[in-house]
Amino acid sequence: MVANRIAVFRTERGISRKDLAALVSVNPQTIGFLERGTYSPSVELALKLAEVFRVPVEALFSLQPFPALADQLSAAQSNARGVSHDD
Amino acid sequence: MTTDTHEPNKPSHFKYILLKPRSAKALSAVSIAAMWLWFLLKLHLTDEQPGVQALVGLCALIGLIGCIVMFLCTYNFVANAPASQLDERELADRNAAYFKAYQYAVILLLVGYLGTDFLARLFAFQVTPAVTQNFFLLGFMTVLITPATILAWRDEDLD
Numbered sequence: 001m002v003a004n005r006i007a008v009f010r011t012e013r014g015i016s017r018k019d020l021a022a023l024v025s026v027n028p029q030t031i032g033f034l035e036r037g038t039y040s041p042s043v044e045l046a047l048k049l050a051e052v053f054r055v056p057v058e059a060l061f062s063l064q065p066f067p068a069l070a071d072q073l074s075a076a077q078s079n080a081r082g083v084s085h086d087d
Numbered sequence: 088m089t090t091d092t093h094e095p096n097k098p099s100h101f102k103y104i105l106l107k108p109r110s111a112k113a114l115s116a117v118s119i120a121a122m123w124l125w126f127l128l129k130l131h132l133t134d135e136q137p138g139v140q141a142l143v144g145l146c147a148l149i150g151l152i153g154c155i156v157m158f159l160c161t162y163n164f165v166a167n168a169p170a171s172q173l174d175e176r177e178l179a180d181r182n183a184a185y186f187k188a189y190q191y192a193v194i195l196l197l198v199g200y201l202g203t204d205f206l207a208r209l210f211a212f213q214v215t216p217a218v219t220q221n222f223f224l225l226g227f228m229t230v231l232i233t234p235a236t237i238l239a240w241r242d243e244d245l246d
Binding site for chain 2: 025026027029030032033036038039041042044045
């Protein structure tokens with residue numbers, strides 16, 4: 001199954017499932033299936049979704065599970081602290 | 088790919104009975120169970136069993152009405168709609184549903200054609216033209232709603 005960040009990007013952009021579905025020409029239920037990870041999209045749909053969010057397709061989909069946002073944030077903060085200490 | 092022509096909330100849905108996944112799952116299960124119960128009870132039905140006769144009639148009524156409602160519901164629309172009105176997930180689900188329905192139909196035909204004599208001896212009933220006719224009605228009604236039933240069981244209740 002392909003992991004994705006559709007829900008994260010959709011929430012961040014403030015787009016409803018229905019609006020996103022209309023933008024990529026699918027049924028709103030299909031967006032729900034994608035977000036829950038119970039359906040893997042075609043290449044065409046994946047590219048359309050990436051285009052809507054204006055991100056590379058690999059930022060939206062991955063063959064490996066994405067790390068949790070909390071872990072990514074703390075890693076980024078640690079990196080930032082490391083950089084400021086180096087300065 | 089047919090996603091370009093897909094229109095969400097298509098107006099053609101108004102002709103069909105809108106069933107929620109939970110209702111469609113329950114209705115399909117009850118209908119198919121009632122049809123099978125009707126067929127199996129009728130194998131051993133005699134004139135001296137008015138109680139069983141009433142039960143058989145009730146099963147037939149529930150089964151047939153349930154199958155008709157399932158046939159008129161939105162899941163059957165997805166099962167029979169032109170490909171241009173469905174998105175890629177719906178098409179994939181429909182393909183899977185028709186494959187399962189095909190398997191069910193083949194098993195039913197196999198049981199009906201090859202296994203009838205064996206089953207008749209095993210369960211002590213005679214394969215009369217009436218039994219064959221009932222079997223065809225059972226097969227027709229259940230196969231008719233199998234794709235919609237599978238689509239309903241694959242669907243999830245939206246949060």
